[in-house]
Amino acid sequence: MEDVREVTRLIPPGRVTTYGAIADFLTLGSARMVGWALFQGVTVADDVPAHRVVNRRGELSGRNHFITPTTMQERLEAEGVVVRNDRVADFASRFWSPNELLNP
Template sequence: MGAAYIEQVHDVTRLVPAGRVTTYGAIADFLTLGSARMVGWALFNSIRADDIPAHRVVNRRGELSGRNHFATPGLMQEKLEAEGVVVQDDRVRDFDRLFWSPTELLHQ
């Protein structure tokens, strides 16, 4: 996995609407390349890029598993709450309702 793969993950992440969340696995499925772990790895390589809404990517249970990789431990939650997403115990409330899959782009 190289720079091209990282760019693809970043591009998909940018498509996640504000106030919605997606998962590592959903992005991996959409790309049909790499794995959920690789998506996490690609996002880790996005720390410096402020224009990537990495806070909208959570694990399959809606947990903020990436929170410790943001500038501050609370930043991921703060960004989500600024978009109206309620976080409770490091987990997105109403995750099923807020989940957004990139495959929805194909159903338009």
């Protein structure tokens, strides 16, 4: 669980990644395991930017795990990420892969 949180802390502001990208990087085998690890005790004051993790289509699938269903979108928009209909509008250009840690 801590490995997932550590990788999530490395996502740059204004960028997003997917549950699957983190799972692949950590060789967890399951994107669901990443979601489970991220949303155990998430709070507004949490130092893990879980709002930067979306599903493979760029959708804010974790939004209901935040204090309000709009918190995830509000945090992303505060970082300059455009969200339309619960989806990152420019997902391809905002996507950050944890593999960039290996090949900067």
